[in-house]
Amino acid sequence: MKKDNLNYIILLLIFLVSILLNIFVFEEDSRVPHVSTFTILLITFILIISNSKIKKLIGIFLLFLISLKIIYALYSNGNVTTAVLRSILETNTHETLSMISALFLKLILPSFIITAGSFYFIDKIKKNEKNTSLFLYSILFSAILSIILIALDIKNDQRLISHIKVDKLELGVFFQHKIPLVFGDIIYLIISANDDKYLNTAEIEKFNSSILSKRENNNKNIILIMGESSLFSRYSAYGYHLNTTPHMQKIFSTENSCIVNNAHSSAPVTRDSIPMTLAFNTPESAKNLSENKSIVEMASANGYKTYWLGSQELQGIYSSKYGFIAGKSDYVKLTNYKDNQLPNILAKVLSDSAPKRFIIIHLFGNHMPYDNYDEVDKKALPNAEKYDLTIHYTDRVVNDIFNVINEKKIDFNLIYTSDHGEKVNVGHGSLKGKEQYLIPFMYKSTNPIYDCRFIESFRNKDGYLSGLMNKYILSELLGYEIDKNILKKERDYDRILNANEKPILFAEISE
Ligand SMILES: [Zn+2]
Structure with a gap:
C-alpha cells in the first residue's frame, strides 16, 4: 500500500x-x-x-x-x-x-x-x-x-x-x-x-422578594435533620420489605406527626440541593445565594440562635457552596463523619440558655461507600445489603436524636429528609435515574398550628412535595409571611437542577 x-x-x-x-x-x-x-x-x-x-x-x-x-x-x-x-x-x-x-x-x-x-x-x-x-x-x-x-x-x-x-x-x-x-x-x-465567590462571610441585608413580613411566633426549637443520599423506598416506614426503620416509623406515626409520601429533592447532589433548601437558589439561578439572606440568616434576624451540627467535614467548608450557608450559623460543630456523636452534641446545645433555636443536623447517612453502620445493624438485618444497613444505622441515629429532644421536654418542629436520593450501588450525580431524587420526608410538631396539613399545603399539582419547598416551609416556621403568588408559582412549577446544572421538569427525568 x-x-x-x-x-x-x-x-x-x-x-x-x-x-x-x-x-x-x-x-x-x-x-x-x-x-x-x-x-x-x-x-x-x-x-x-x-x-x-x-x-x-x-x-x-x-x-x-x-x-x-x-x-x-x-x-x-x-x-x-x-x-x-x-x-x-x-x-x-x-x-x-x-x-x-x-x-x-x-x-x-x-x-x-x-x-x-x-x-x-x-x-x-x-x-x-x-x-x-x-x-x-x-x-x-x-x-x-x-x-x-x-x-x-x-x-x-x-x-x-x-x-x-x-x-x-x-x-x-x-x-x-x-x-x-x-x-x-x-x-x-x-x-x-478559581471560583472564590463563596468566601465572603459578610452578613447579607436583603430578604428574598417572596418574604413579606416577620412576626413573633411560637416555634421555639426548629430542628432540621438533613439525611444524605437516602432513597425513600429502602425505608420500612415507606413499605420496604426489610425492617430498616423501626424507630422512625414509630416516632413519625403518632398523631402530631407524618411520614410524607412522594417527596423529591431539588438536585441529585448535596452541593446544589442544600442551597435550594436553606437559601433561595432556584434551578434557574444561583444568584440569590449571594444576594438574599439564607434561611440561617433569616432565623438569626427573627431572634433564633442558629446551629450547624454536621458529620460531613468538607475541606474548606466555608468556601464551598453550602459551607457558605453553614458558616453563617452562630455555632458550628463538625464530627468528622461520626453521625453517632451528633445526639450528644445536640444534648449540649439544648442545654444552653437560648430562648429560640434553629438547628440543622447534617448527617453522613447513606453516602457511598456504604460503610456507615456497625455490628448492631448487621445483627438486626443479617442478610441485608450494605446500603440497607446504613439506613438501619441512620434510623438509630435519628432515634437517639429524638430521645434527646424528648428528654428535654421542649416544644419543637422536627423535619427529617435527605439532600437527595441514590441509585443504590451506583451513586448519584448522573443525568439519568429518578431514584437520585426520591427521598423521605418526615415531620413532627408540638405546635398544632403547624401540623401535617401545614406541610401538605406545599404539595404541588402533580402530587409531589419538592425540596424547593423546604425554604418556604422553614421560612413560615421561623415566623415569616410568604407572598402567596410567588409560593404558588414556585410550588406548581415542578422542576429540578440536574447533574449538569440545567433546570429540567421533574416529570422529564428518565428512570
Ligand atoms: Zn449528598
Whole structure:
C-alpha cells in the first residue's frame, strides 16, 4: 500500500472514532464537539508518533486521560457530569481515598490496559510513517475551525452571555459540553478552582422578594435533620420489605406527626440541593445565594440562635457552596463523619440558655461507600445489603436524636429528609435515574398550628412535595409571611437542577 493512502486511511479512522465517541459515549452530537474531539485525537496521535521523548510522554498521558474518560462514560452512561468534576475539587481526603479504592479496578486498570494497547497499535503504524504533514495540516485546520465555531456558539447564545456575567462557572459548563474529550473538563476544573465567590462571610441585608413580613411566633426549637443520599423506598416506614426503620416509623406515626409520601429533592447532589433548601437558589439561578439572606440568616434576624451540627467535614467548608450557608450559623460543630456523636452534641446545645433555636443536623447517612453502620445493624438485618444497613444505622441515629429532644421536654418542629436520593450501588450525580431524587420526608410538631396539613399545603399539582419547598416551609416556621403568588408559582412549577446544572421538569427525568 502506498504510504500516502495509509495516511488518509488513518485520518478517516480517527475521524470515525471521534464521531462514534461523541454520539455513543459522550452523547454530545453537535458541530463543535465533533470538530474538537477530532482535533484532540489527532494531537494525541501526532504526539505519540513523535520522535521526541517528551512529546511522546505527553501523548501517552493524554491517551491515558482519554481512556479514563471513555471508560468512566461507558460505566456511567454518558459524559462525566460537572457535579462529579466538582466533587474532585471539593471532596476531602477521606472520601477521595474511599472512592479511589472503589474505582481502581473499575476505571484505572482498564484505562491502563487500553492505553497500553492503543500505544502498541499506534507505535506499529509509526514504523511505516515518515510523512506527518497531512496530520499537521489537519490539526491546524480543525483547531482553527473549532475556535471559530466556539466563538459563533458563544456569540449566538445571549442567555449564555448573561449567565456567565452572573456566574463565570457557566463558561466552564459550556466548555465541558463543547470539548467533551478531556480538555473541556480541565477548563471547567480550572475555572471552578478559581471560583472564590463563596468566601465572603459578610452578613447579607436583603430578604428574598417572596418574604413579606416577620412576626413573633411560637416555634421555639426548629430542628432540621438533613439525611444524605437516602432513597425513600429502602425505608420500612415507606413499605420496604426489610425492617430498616423501626424507630422512625414509630416516632413519625403518632398523631402530631407524618411520614410524607412522594417527596423529591431539588438536585441529585448535596452541593446544589442544600442551597435550594436553606437559601433561595432556584434551578434557574444561583444568584440569590449571594444576594438574599439564607434561611440561617433569616432565623438569626427573627431572634433564633442558629446551629450547624454536621458529620460531613468538607475541606474548606466555608468556601464551598453550602459551607457558605453553614458558616453563617452562630455555632458550628463538625464530627468528622461520626453521625453517632451528633445526639450528644445536640444534648449540649439544648442545654444552653437560648430562648429560640434553629438547628440543622447534617448527617453522613447513606453516602457511598456504604460503610456507615456497625455490628448492631448487621445483627438486626443479617442478610441485608450494605446500603440497607446504613439506613438501619441512620434510623438509630435519628432515634437517639429524638430521645434527646424528648428528654428535654421542649416544644419543637422536627423535619427529617435527605439532600437527595441514590441509585443504590451506583451513586448519584448522573443525568439519568429518578431514584437520585426520591427521598423521605418526615415531620413532627408540638405546635398544632403547624401540623401535617401545614406541610401538605406545599404539595404541588402533580402530587409531589419538592425540596424547593423546604425554604418556604422553614421560612413560615421561623415566623415569616410568604407572598402567596410567588409560593404558588414556585410550588406548581415542578422542576429540578440536574447533574449538569440545567433546570429540567421533574416529570422529564428518565428512570
Ligand atoms: Zn449528598
